[in-house]
Amino acid sequence: MDVSDLVIDGDTPGVAWRLPVFRFSGTVPAAPSVYIQAALHAGELPGTALAHFLLGALAEAEARGAIRGDITVVPHANPIGLAQSHFGEMQGRFDLGSRTNFNRDFPLVPLSGRDGLLENLGTFSAVERLKRHVLHTALGADLVLDLHCDDESLQYAYLHSVFWPGAADLAEALDMDAVFLSDGASTAFEEAVAHAFRMDAPHDGLPAGRLAVTVELRGLADVDRDTAKRDAAGLLRFLAMRGVVAAEAGSPHSFDGPVLPLDWVEMIRAPEAGTVLFHRRVGDRVKAGDGLATIIARPGFADGEVTLHAPQDGLVVTRVSRRYVRRNGDLMKIACAGPSARQRPPGTLED
Template sequence: MEISDIIITGDTPGVEWRLPVFRFKGTKPEAPRTYIQAALHANELPGTALLHFLLERLRQADTDGAILGDITVVPQANPIGSAQSLFGELQGRFDLGSRANFNRDFPLISLSERDTLLEDLDRYSAADRLKRHLIHMALGAELVLDLHCDDEGLPYAYIDEAFWPEAADLAATLDMKAVLLSDGESSAFEEAVGYAWKNEAEGRKRTALPGRLSVTVELRGTRDVYPEIARKDAEGVWQFLLGRGVVTGARLDLPTFAGRAVPLDNIEMIRAPVSGAILFHRDIGESVKAGDLLATILAKPGMPDGAVEVRAPQDGLIVTRVSTRFARRRSDLMKIACAEPSSAARKPGTLEA
């Protein structure tokens, strides 16, 4: 195992960040190369906990000669975000300097342009330099896992349709309850990796990428950071690596993926019609019917007409719920995975900012 730091120089004098990178050299050149990162949104830590325990397993596998394909692991992918605290609250989703989402605006390039990512880095802000280092490492692999989490949520993933249903093995080993099939139309990390692969050959865009995978894994909610859960998830990733021939060892007899796989157009983004305190009536993991009461918003507490009901637009599975209990008008409340497309218009790309 090799451990090294990538130095990200700050945009003001005397500031720099260190990005620790763990590398394992495989013994089988034809085995898939793997890149795994966590906490790109710095306050999303279930993936960091997972990788802590996975690295224990990988170190032992390295000693035993059980690592077949090269593996690169970045347990805390965003030291810039980890240093952002406002009034005691970690601000890890957006760069406070530019207001940009740390998981947006990754370079959309062809795979042949990979080496250009690290040229003339002084032209870019610290956040953009970080992004260019991360995607440069990822594009040296065939299997790319970007570990995130939601506010409150089931284990689920965003997977480009180009990787489905082959990626059902990862969904099964991590016991995902839902897979949201994305359209590959954003500049988020996993879709930027997929974009480079699809445009590997000049003038020809691939629509299927067998043997490759770039995925955003959502590991439940921000507070689901517990040793027993992290060990279970680390075992799930280990079993995925076993199945893909990245490592060798005993495999568990795992069930096939039995959750829901739906396109993003079938996700109902439940938003607050008014501002006020949120009273949730339904929880994540529950199946609902059209018209079911999901939440009540106390827009005018104490007034006879002060409570506004929010109901399910169609049948579906509640995948996520916000952790806050105060809503601004039109703020997100829930994601519901449904069998039919939503009647709400959706722009191509991600569901949230």
């Protein structure tokens, strides 16, 4: 195992950011190579915990000579966001300087433009240089996994439709509850990688042997030793199934969770601001018309409550953890068996 620091100079004198990069050299040139990063949204830590235990397992595999393909792991991909604190609360999703999401505005380049990402770096801000470095590293791999989490959530994944059903082995190995098929219309990290892979693919758009996926490892508070070790074991099993690591993969099983395009995800938003009383938990299945949440918009008034109902049958995949919501604020994601009647602009479900 080789450990090196990626150094990102700050935008003011005397400031520099360091993030450790762990690399394992494979012994089989034809084996797939892998890039795994966690906590691009700095406060989303289930992936960092997973990476910690995965690195221990990979070190043991390396000692046995069982690393077949090159593996790169970045346990915490955003030291800039990690250091951002406002009134004692980490601000790890958005850069406070530019107000942009750390997982948006990645350059969209073909694989042939990979090296150009590191040209003229001095003309870019620290955040832009961080994005260019991690994207450059990822585009050197065949399999790219970006580990995130939601607020309160089941385990699910985002990936471009060209990678499905090829990625069913990952969904099964990590025991995912749902898979969302993106439309390739955003500049998130995983979609920037998918863009490069697709540009390099044959005309059928299927990048043979490649994968780019965002894994949502449940919710923000789902960080504990047993869960992280179980997720690390699942990811190690996936690497064994793909021939990256020589290990027992077990018998593969088919993934039987919902697989749906983003237009089939009902985004439940608040029509008014107020205190939220949820009627449903993540993992609940709902029928059209079921009560989802009540908002106490005007406490003490007879007409002060607003109740939201399920627009169609589905599975509650996420809900927010805060119990006060602004008007039009997100409350839930529901995976459904048909398209939402609400028009969705291309791109991501949330900012």
